[in-house]
Amino acid sequence: AERLREAHAGLKIVAARDGYFGPDEYADVAEEICAASPRITFVGITSPKKEEVIEFFRRAGLKGAFVGVGGSFDVVSGRIPRxxxxxxxxxxxxxxxxxxxxxxxxxxxxxxxxxxxxxxxxxxxxxxxxxxx
CATH class of the missing domain: 3.30.160 (Double Stranded RNA Binding Domain)
Known part of the structure; x- marks a missing residue:
């Protein structure tokens, strides 16, 4: 999140967390997202889990846009080289x-x-x- 803030002045990141959670934690993560009230939620986990998680969030009534970005955060953060x-x-x-x-x-x-x-x-x-x- 810090690298994105540094690279994009004015970017408002309301929350960030790792993608290491299982189905038993989906509801807790949905509550975290709901509390942050983002307009756009970027889901940086691998397929098909990413689609499953987004579907859960939608059915849970979360608002805003959901964008599946796979491993893009690993590249942006410098953890994986371009x-x-x-x-x-x-x-x-x-x-x-x-x-x-x-x-x-x-x-x-x-x-x-x-x-x-x-x-x-x-x-x-x-x-x-x-x-x-």
Whole structure:
């Protein structure tokens, strides 16, 4: 949170906490968020837990926008390095991350991306229907 405040003058961070909590603590975290009354809540935990947590918060009646940012806070805080500038410009930051954490990301990228590509291929080949709006 401090790094973000330093980098962005005027940024108002009303609360911050780590993402290490289980389903039995969701209600407590929801109460903390409710007490802070943020307009935007950034959820910096991995998928699919991030989506599960956001869904819980929504069903608990929390207001405002929820944005899932995955491990972005680790990068912003400097805990995990960003890719070299040439890789960022070439849009290869994902490759740099995979080289840094192959055990965690190789399966996600290989399986998840192949599943996505298969769905794209199926959609591209599907017969088109004329929609009347």
């Amino acid at each position: 890719a070299p500038l040439w890789m960022q410009r070439a849009r290869l930051e994902w490759l740099f991350r995979m080289m840094q954490e192959p055990g965690r990301l190789l399966r996600r990228y290989a399986v998840g991306n192949m599943r996505f590509m298969r769905l794209l291929w199926r959609e591209a080949r599907a017969p088109r229907r004329e929609e009347n709006w």
